[in-house]
Amino acid sequence: MKTAVSYQAQLNFNQIVKIVKQLPANDKIKLSKELEKDVINSKLTRLLKSFKTNELTEETINKECEIVRGKFVEILIKPSPQFKT
DSSP states (O other): OOOOOOOOOOOOOHHHHHHHHHOHHHHHHHHHHHHHHHHHHHHHHHHHHHOOOOOHHHHHHHHHHHHHHHOOOOOOOSSSOOOOO
16 A cells, blocks of 8 residues: 655746646646636635625515516517517
């Protein structure tokens, strides 16, 4: 069984790039996917924070849904002028 080894080092960006360029292609892909997850998570967190509000209640959401549903039903029921005989 392999024992996990941990290292810590102070590296600048250029040093990291130099190391990453030495990785096999599969490891570069894995690293890329991990970085992508990190960026997506960060962007999603910012987006969710921007939408967070204490002013929006479930009651308000339900009222708006009913208004939109009503308009949608009106559109479906209302005969289209182009199909009049």
